[in-house]
Amino acid sequence: MAEIIRKLISTSKAAKPVAPYNQAVVVDRTVYVSGCLGLDKETKQLVVGGAAEQTRQALQNLIVTLEAAGSGVDKIIKNTIFVKDLNDFGTVNDEYKKVFTSHFPARSCVQVARLPMDALVEIESIALTGKVKTETISD
Template identity: 40%
Template sequence: MSNKEIIATNNAPQAIGPYSQAVKVGNTVYLSGQIPLIPDTMEMIEGGITEQATQVFKNLSAVAEAAGGSLNDAAKVNISLTDLGEFTQVNEVMMQYFSHPYPARACVQIAALPRGAMIEVEVILAL
């Protein structure tokens, strides 16, 4: 018998592929990557990287809450950007959603993201 629990909330965008918003195994929660979709409309938020990063972290916060935690329970964050030149702006937004001590993190530049997003972020929580 599996000890996996599927986490889902209407306060974050629904999956746009064959995956779950998050999966909880024991005290660890794996949050799928979020792009800056508005949950109610499933449309991309308008604006630049600051607006997109803010929407992504709002979406991740909603999924973390549905799992019984918050982004301050994050052990690891993986950020994918289409332009590493936006690294500083993303850091500024991230500091609004996480408290010190910050989680471990990786940030990479990639060629493209779904729906033309500039940013995608995935998180692992330790509850």
């Protein structure tokens, strides 16, 4: 059986994890990005404001983590968004659409009882590395 390499990704361009986990793990050509919070990498605190500001920062942390893993938002195949309050769904989508403008990945968005550091939003992703060809199938 061939050996599989597991790459543990850590970048100083994103906020450091708030618990014992890696920012991302790459296995073969698949990137698993841990939940990104709206943390400022310098202060290690949630950005000031509400769901929009935290979503914007969480997406920025996601973008730089993907880049460190040799991927990008255009190679994401699945996002999961956790929100403290589903009433923020529209606000989160407004920020999300600034990053994801076409060829949207699959996605779930769920309200949860509580997030680390009492965050309002957390985003985790599964992406690919290398050359990716996108085809659209519709009926």
